[in-house]
Amino acid sequence: MTIFSEGHRDQDPATGISSIMARTVADVRLPAGLLDQAVARNRRRTVRNRVISATSTVAVAAAAAALVFSLPGGVAPSGTGTSAAAHQPRPVPKMQTAAYVLAHANAAQVNSRTMISVARAVDGTMYTDVATQQQRYITGIRASNGQPYFEWSDIIKGGIWTETMVVNQGRVYSVETARGSDAGSISTLLPLQAQSNPVAAFNTALKQGTIKVVGHQELDGRDTILLRVNREATRCEKPGYPAIAKANCSNGEPVSAQPPPDDEVWIDASTYLVVQTKNYKPSPTAVNGTWPSFTTTVGWLPPTPANLANLSSTPPRGYTKIPSTGLVKYLGPIS
């Protein structure tokens, strides 16, 4: 018998409140399907976080771009920025000052803050408006009629978070909303909120050696700069990285016996915008020395009316609106 066992609960005559509570919930029974719904939503969240993880790398890498251009003589050929800079014959500039970092981090981000990123991976495409953090995800899984199996979009407007999910396979959709009691609460729903301070992210990465500058690399005919981001060193800390990166942590420390390779990020050498990422999955571990990975290509669009329209999921005419809890019926097979 545990302290939670019902038989352990004495009816305290001194209060009566226990008795009222017992009467109040006496008929409560666990409904069938609650675990199914939790499993489906957990997997849906995993899919979403995986894509968000890739787009979050964009912001971290944008901060890391400051490192690239703060190195004397350009990009270090290999190794960390700090160690490469230390071996230059010329005096090392004061790249460590917050003001210096801030200026470059802002310069690296200014090209993206009015843009719409389009991150394409094998499992789907994520549109993100960097300014408003409005997002739309379209799965790469196809329904029987050839359309995407499902898609969703999130928007926060007027303090109200709204998610529209359309399941083409079942010709149904749901609309969920949540209202924040204050700006701080609603900000927890922002997909990129963990990277809202690029200077802090940069300083942390620099201090921990989690970002390394590999050097120039041609990618599909484009001059890029390759960075390597070591998530393993920081993923168990909080805050700073998405929840999925904190998997396989115990007491704030990674439990993986063999850490995955560093993630790779390619930045356009002229615009500093990320054009491709390669992320290694924390699990399962490597087989024959090869780690499972997924590559995401990132495009950038100006906020024209046509491009902004890509951020919304609009249910086609004839689709049936259902509660979000009913989506598991349609998403179960693929969630």
Add this chain to the structure above:
Amino acid sequence: MPDNGRYGDLAAFLGERGDALLRTAVLLAPGREGGEDLLQEALERMLRKWPRIQGDPEGYLRRIMYHRAVDGWRLRSRRPEVLGLPEDAAAFTAADHSDRVDLRLALIQALAGLTPRQRAAVVARHWEQLSEAETAAALGCSVSAVKAATSRGLRMLREAIAPETEYLPYLTERGSA
């Protein structure tokens, strides 16, 4: 059930303890639908670590529920709250137990009037029968904070619920009556 094999153990565990967990969640939320949402969210969080959880999954699940109940999980609630009558409320009322239905409604409404911490403290102390120290550990606060939250919560419950019940003389804090 999706992936029944992987979560078969969890399904068996819920089959045994799910009702008790949901009852706590209904009081913490408070309300039937809110309780289901709270338990479902706690399950979601536990699923992320399920293969690595060793020992007492119920304690783990309850800690998540208490933490989420206190730190504003309601923001992410997917459904508007409906006060928590069971599905068979109509039949229940028809069976000449309307006074009990009133009592249950009164309690849920009174719990809804408390702050999340007060509500969690009262549920932990007077439903779970946890000690002040155990409640403090569950809520992540000090024992003195538990005492204050419980005392204020009970006082507010007494004021809100007493007109509906015969329990007015008894709604005093445990140990201080």
